[in-house]
Amino acid sequence: MNVVCLDLEGVLVPEIWIAFAQASGIPELERTTRDEPDYDKLMRYRLDILDEHGLTLGQIQKTIDTIDPMPGAREFLDELRGLTQVIILSDTFTQFATPLMRKLGWPTIFANELVVEPDGTISGWKMRKAAKKLDVVRLINEIGYDTICAGDSHNDIGMITGSKYGFLFRTTEELKTEHPDIPAFDTYDELLNAIKAVL
Numbered sequence: 793m794n795v796v797c798l799d800l801e802g803v804l805v806p807e808i809w810i811a812f813a814q815a816s817g818i819p820e821l822e823r824t825t826r827d828e829p830d831y832d833k834l835m836r837y838r839l840d841i842l843d844e845h846g847l848t849l850g851q852i853q854k855t856i857d858t859i860d861p862m863p864g865a866r867e868f869l870d871e872l873r874g875l876t877q878v879i880i881l882s883d884t885f886t887q888f889a890t891p892l893m894r895k896l897g898w899p900t901i902f903a904n905e906l907v908v909e910p911d912g913t914i915s916g917w918k919m920r921k922a923a924k925k926l927d928v929v930r931l932i933n934e935i936g937y938d939t940i941c942a943g944d945s946h947n948d949i950g951m952i953t954g955s956k957y958g959f960l961f962r963t964t965e966e967l968k969t970e971h972p973d974i975p976a977f978d979t980y981d982e983l984l985n986a987i988k989a990v991l
Contacts, residue, residue: 794991795932796872797925797951799943800882800901802826803961804865805892808856808884809838815855818845826964829946831883831924835917848912849887856891866896868980873899876991879932881925883947885917902928926950940987949974957990959983 801807801824813821820841828834842848872878880901882889889903907916920928929939929951939955941948944963952958952974960967960976961983968976977983 793937794876795937795939796876796878796987797881797929797932797939797941797955798869798878799925799945799948799961800880800884800889800892800903802944802963803942804869804880804896805861806859808852808859808888811859812852812855815858816845816847816851825883825945825947826967831919831947839914839916842914849906849908849914850912853887853891856888859892861892861895864980868984869896869899871984872987873897875988877937879928881928881941881951883919883924924950926954929954940990942983942987957987959986 798804807824809824810822813819818841821838823834823837825831825834828837869878878899880899882901882903884903885906886903887906887908889901893899893901902920904920905918906914907918909915925948929941932939940957941951941955942959942961943952944961946967949967949971952960958974960971960974962978963976975986977986
């Protein structure tokens, strides 16, 4: 019995914060978990910038509405879901993810929650658990499933190494060098074939 766990941003859809950085003209918001492994530090940095510029959740959601899945992502996900159970494990937020889940055919996603004030400003965030993705994978393993995980960033390494089989997908050369033992792929066909081989 298998469960495939996938990261969302950088794997199935473009990076939301990068898209919003470009739309808002604030390049500082392009920083992601590829650049900063400490997620709490990264989010505090982001919220400070939003506060400084008076930006609200609604403005970010307008940008998200313009984002489409990466070419081939929906087809990859549809075929994969026909073979086994799939859960998207993301450090994004439900307020960001919902429009993207619609475009991906409503897959199951475990995400976090933003704390939003009545005026639309984002004042904080609530994470699933402190250890995030790795804890979810461990719990899935504990109830008798074999996990197969794929992601692209620092915050995916825990779940990838904590799974029975793990892969890097469209990642950085830095992460490939740091983790030469983790197979790395750049196309959905390659990743799908690798997953099929271990199912």
